[in-house]
Structures are given as structure tokens and as C-alpha cells.
Amino acid sequence: MGLFNRRGNTAAAGTGTAPAHQYTEYHTNRRPPMGQWFRTVWLDLLTMVVLGAVGLGVYYAPPAPTRSFPVYFQDGEIVYPQFAYPLRKNIIPIWLAAFLASIIPIFIMACMQIRIRSFWDFNNAVMGLLYALINAAVFQVFLKWLIGGLRPHFLAVCKPRIPEVGVDGVTGLLNTGNGLRQIMYTRTICSGDTKEINDSLESFPSGHSTAAFAGLVFLYLYLNAKLKVFSNYAPHMWKLTALYAPILGATLIAGSLTIDEYHHWYDVVAGAIIGTMFALSAYRMMYASIWDFRFNHVPLPRGNMRGFHYGFSGEDGWGEAVATRKAGWGEGEGMATGAPFDAAHGAMGGAGGGLRGILNGGNHNGATHNTHKVEGVV
Structure with missing residues (x-):
């Protein structure tokens, strides 16, 4: 059977009836055979390798644009002292920022499985995290390469040497640069280390900030869903503290870059926005919701899964895929309450079809082979 053969709903030859669907057995809390798991994620793994290779290639490529910049006014004063800071070591190196994120x-997430005990929850959490980190990294390296900008220590590593080639007879100014009154120069006047100069031309956006916010905002969303911090009950204060600890960590990592003069504030803000954008997107790809407290903890399946149920109790129920036991969560009872402006208004199964209308898929004749069931919904 070919890898890329399409399995359609065509009638079986000579019978006039549709052949049996091809299914993947799927149990929410059981570890599948290695082959079955690989069949569901091989394309993701391949995409990660390709994106990683592209990202590294762009990262090590020299800056694309030729940038003009002023150095001195005619009286010898530095035009932009904000680019004249000394080169210092990062307080948090980029490898450490990526490691922490x-x-x-x-x-x-692995520690949470002590309570959750769901293979597919851990799989979706880790894969979603990698979605966010890798895509955000590639996104920002392209911006650095094509847009970039001068780092705060650019002039220190450039070590400009402006040649004295005489005075213009009309203006009386040194005729060594370009632009208005020849005060603009390119990197050709730099005498510093080529690698350091290339890096100092790629300030925007901050890679540290992008990685920190992509990974730690994803963790924030995961903790909110699994601890049910914003939910249908009033949790204890420690949950709010734990929820925002990743945001504090990401902010500290990003803020350190303005202290060691590796980035401007706008580089950091842009990196934080990019990382947050990919964290939100990746989480929603892998879980049923971001903010709806009733099912933002539900990992989504992939493909044509037989035996997958959006059930909330039992051995394979998603109602227990949380790390709290408050308000019935973790016992298949926590989703019995709806909230205004959630995906369905009122109690589950109320107006608009409730959770049944949101999660049911397939045909409307109730055929088991093509429907995601919702157990315990009336």
C-alpha cells in the first residue's frame, strides 16, 4: 500500500457499497506503539528539520541590506550616541534563553503527568511547544536578515575609520561620505571583526525575547488549562502565582537585553509580540480552546481516529486530563457549567447545541465510523 495513496469513500468494486474506513486506534491515556505514534507525527518532525535548516542558514548568512549611518557631525560630535555603547557579554546568552524556554x-509538563497521566496530552503539549519555538525562531531570523538594525554597541564593534581625502571646495566639508553633506557612511569604513559587525547590524527583533515568550507563554496557557485558574470556581492564590511565573521569567530574560546593551526596547517588544503570537497559535492548534475553561485542556487528535471520544469520564475520558481536583475537575464533572461568551452559552448542551454542536464532527446520521462522540452531554 503506497504511502501517498488516497483512501477515499469510493464504492468497492462490484459491490456497490462503501469500503470500511481506515482507522487509527486512539486511546487518550494510553501510550501507543512507536510505529503508530510515528505515523501521526512524522510530517511534523520533517517540517521541524526543514525549518531548522532554513533558520540556521539564514542565521549564519550576512545581513542582506547595505545600511547607511552617520558617525560624526562636522564638529566631531557623535551623531547617535545610543549606538556607541561598549560591547558586553549577554547576561543571559542566547543558548540559555532557548534552553530555559x-x-x-x-x-x-512532564511533572504534571503525575496527576494527568495522559500520553496524548504530553505529546500535544511538547509538540505544540516545539511548533511555537521553531516557527517563531525562523520568523525572527528572517526579519533580522532583511530588516535588522544597529545594535546599541554597533559603533564600538564597527571601529569606524573615516579617511581624510580632502575638503570640498564648494561646501568646505570633508568629501568622504554620502547623502546630505556627506555625513552618511556604509560598513566599508568599519575596521572591526567581521562577525561582530554582522551581528551588530541585526538588532531587530530580539531573538532572546522571541524564544522566551514563545516557550513561556505557551507554558502559561498550559498551566491555566490544567490548573483551571480562570474557571468556574475561585482557586487559591498560589495558582495565580504559578500561572504568572513563566511570564515573569520571559520578561526578565527580555529585559536583561536592555541592561547589557544588546537590544533596544523596541527590539524586545517586537520579539515578545512574535513569541506570544506563535504561542497562542500553536496552543490552539493542539488543544480545543485557548480561553474557554470547559475544554481548553482537551488535546486534539489528528487524522481519522477510531475510538476517540470527547468523553469526560472513564479510562479514556478527557475530563480527567487536568492537574486539579477542585470543583469536580479531574473527575469528569468540572465541565458541567457553561459561562457567558464561551463557545456555548449556558449549561453544556444548552442553547446553540452546546458542546455537542462544537465538538461533533462527521455526518448527521450518527454513524459511529465518522462521528466524534460527546459522552455525558444531554
Whole structure:
């Protein structure tokens, strides 16, 4: 059977009836065979490798544009002292920022499985985290390469040497640059290390900030869903503290870049926006909701899964895929209450079809082979 053969609903030859669908057995809390797991994620893994290769290629490429910049006014004063800071070591190196944004969330997600005990929840959490981190990284390296900008220490690593080639007889000014009154120059006047100069021309956006917010905002969303912080009951204060600890960490990582003069504030803000954007997108791809407290903890399946149920109780129920036991959560009872402006208004199964209308899929004749069931919904 070919890997790329399409399995349609065509009638079986000579019978006039549709052949049986091809299914993947799917149990929410059970670890599948390695082959079955690989069949569901191989395209993701391949995409990650390709994106990683593209990102590294762009990262190591020299800056694309030729940039003009002023150095001195005619009286010798530095035009932009904000680009004349000394080169210092990062307080938090980029490798450490990426490590903290990936390993800490994975470690916490793994610890949560002590209570959740769901293979597919852990799979979706880790894969979603990697979605956010890798896509955000590639997004920002392209911006650095094509847009970039001068880092705060650009002039220090450039070490400009402006040649004295004489005075213009009309203006009386040194005729060594370009632009108005020849005060603009390109990197050809730099005498510093080529690698440092290339890096100092790629300030926007901040890669540290992008990685930190992509990974730690994703962790924030995961903690909110699994601890049910914004939910149908009033939790204890420690949950709010735990929820915002990742945001504090991301902000500290990003803010450190303005202290060691590696980035301007707008580089940091742009990186935070990019990272947050990919964290939100990746989480929604892997879970049923971002903010609706009733099912933002529900990992989504992939493909034509037989035996997948949006049930809220039992061995394979999603009602127990949380790390709290308050208000009936973790016991298949926490989703019995709706809230205004959620995906359905009122109690589950109320106006608009409730959760049944949101999660049911397939045909309307109730055929088991093509419907995602919702158990316990009336």
C-alpha cells in the first residue's frame, strides 16, 4: 500500500457499497506503539528539520541590506550616541534563553503527568511547544536578515575609520561620505571583526525575547488549562502565582537585553509580540480552546481516529486530563457549567447545541465510523 495513496469513500468494486474506513486506534491515556505514534507525527518532525535548516542558514548568512549611518557631525560630535555603547557579554546568552524556554516547560509538563497521566496530552503539549519555538525562531531570523538594525554597541564593534581625502571646495566639508553633506557612511569604513559587525547590524527583533515568550507563554496557557485558574470556581492564590511565573521569567530574560546593551526596547517588544503570537497559535492548534475553561485542556487528535471520544469520564475520558481536583475537575464533572461568551452559552448542551454542536464532527446520521462522540452531554 503506497504511502501517498488516497483512501477515499469510493464504492468497492462490484459491490456497490462503501469500503470500511481506515482507522487509527486512539486511546487518550494510553501510550501507543512507536510505529503508530510515528505515523501521526512524522510530517511534523520533517517540517521541524526543514525549518531548522532554513533558520540556521539564514542565521549564519550576512545581513542582506547595505545600511547607511552617520558617525560624526562636522564638529566631531557623535551623531547617535545610543549606538556607541561598549560591547558586553549577554547576561543571559542566547543558548540559555532557548534552553530555559524549552526545557523548563517540558519539565513542568512532564511533572504534571503525575496527576494527568495522559500520553496524548504530553505529546500535544511538547509538540505544540516545539511548533511555537521553531516557527517563531525562523520568523525572527528572517526579519533580522532583511530588516535588522544597529545594535546599541554597533559603533564600538564597527571601529569606524573615516579617511581624510580632502575638503570640498564648494561646501568646505570633508568629501568622504554620502547623502546630505556627506555625513552618511556604509560598513566599508568599519575596521572591526567581521562577525561582530554582522551581528551588530541585526538588532531587530530580539531573538532572546522571541524564544522566551514563545516557550513561556505557551507554558502559561498550559498551566491555566490544567490548573483551571480562570474557571468556574475561585482557586487559591498560589495558582495565580504559578500561572504568572513563566511570564515573569520571559520578561526578565527580555529585559536583561536592555541592561547589557544588546537590544533596544523596541527590539524586545517586537520579539515578545512574535513569541506570544506563535504561542497562542500553536496552543490552539493542539488543544480545543485557548480561553474557554470547559475544554481548553482537551488535546486534539489528528487524522481519522477510531475510538476517540470527547468523553469526560472513564479510562479514556478527557475530563480527567487536568492537574486539579477542585470543583469536580479531574473527575469528569468540572465541565458541567457553561459561562457567558464561551463557545456555548449556558449549561453544556444548552442553547446553540452546546458542546455537542462544537465538538461533533462527521455526518448527521450518527454513524459511529465518522462521528466524534460527546459522552455525558444531554
